[in-house]
Amino acid sequence: MxxxxxVAAALTTVLAAPTALLTTTAPAHAATATTIVGGTEGKPWIYRSSSTAQQPGVTVYGDRIALSIEVEANGSQVYDGTLTVQRRLPGHGWKTIKTSDSAYLYDSTTAVGNADYRVLYSGTADYAPTSAGVSAKVQxxxxxxxxxxxxxxxxxxxxxxxxxxxxxxxxxxxxxxxxxxxxxxxxxxxxxxxxxxxxxxxxxxxxxxxxxxxxxxxxxxxxxxxx
CATH class of the missing domain: 2.60.40.730 (SOR catalytic domain)
Known part of the structure; x- marks a missing residue:
């Protein structure tokens, strides 16, 4: 016998749409507004990049999650400032998992369970701070x-x-x-x-x-x- x-279905992006995970306060000075964007064409700033599991559905424990993050102001990329990427597991607080001394980051992390992710841009004297967040389900x-x-x-x-x-x-x-x-x-x-x-x-x-x-x-x- x-x-x-x-064969499992084709690899798909399974991170949820952005959610209101955090808020920021507008700066007192007239700094230029900024936005977090994906640094890979056609992809959001965080997405499942690879998997060895033959399982349908959402991201699998151990899959690689790509972090491709850039900051834009008026349609142009911003390079100054810093980035902090944080993860929050159920029942836990926010934990920093990646940082960058520039306003861009191309890295990856490992899926460890259901989690919220957020990226924080520090801003500069000329550019306002900003942030973005998503929720991700993991099996x-x-x-x-x-x-x-x-x-x-x-x-x-x-x-x-x-x-x-x-x-x-x-x-x-x-x-x-x-x-x-x-x-x-x-x-x-x-x-x-x-x-x-x-x-x-x-x-x-x-x-x-x-x-x-x-x-x-x-x-x-x-x-x-x-x-």
Whole structure:
């Protein structure tokens, strides 16, 4: 019996639209207004840049998140001033993760969970300070494979550390039905046998429910069959 994966959907930007995460006070002097913009053509200032996970949906734990930040005033790039990029995880305060001594930054960070991000521009005597913020959903990394020989045995590993429920669904026509729920152990590992038909294929997917720290985790569709 065998288990096969479907290739995950094309990499997409999954960071949410800008939200009102902070406010700034207008300077007393008539400094020129500024705006945070993306430094990569066609991209916002923060976006998912790469992923090794074969999971549909939102950004996966461990994915690289690009920071491509520039400051503009009246349509022209500003170079003076400093930038500070901060991240806020659920239940925590703002933490600085990147800084720049100039008004531009081209770097990256790692997705560690649901978070708010903001970038703060210091401003100068000529240019007003400004800021921008976004919220990002992140799912856990889920690795699955078949470790059986004469029958399919689904073997899964979750990251980061997770000791809890893992739900397996089977597809009936266009609908998905819960097949069983298992629990990962203290090493974030789970294992369970899956049936395979004598003819044709059975289709499956694995999910972990969302929490404050992580979005719903999805394996993507895979199937079992007999050979």
């Amino acid at each position: 065998r288990l096969r994966h479907f 856990r990394k889920l690795t699955i494979k078949n470790v059986g020989t004469r029958r399919v045995v689904l073997d899964g590993k979750v990251a980061p550390k997770y000791h809890g429920k893992v739900t397996i669904f089977t597809q009936h026509g266009k609908k998905w039905r819960k097949y069983k729920t298992v629990r990962s152990n203290k090493r974030s590992h789970f294992s369970t046998p899956l049936p395979a038909p004598r003819r044709g294929k059975y289709y499956w997917k694995v999910e972990i429910a969302s929490s404050k720290a992580f979005a719903k985790t999805q394996s993507g569709r895979f199937y079992t069959y007999s050979s």
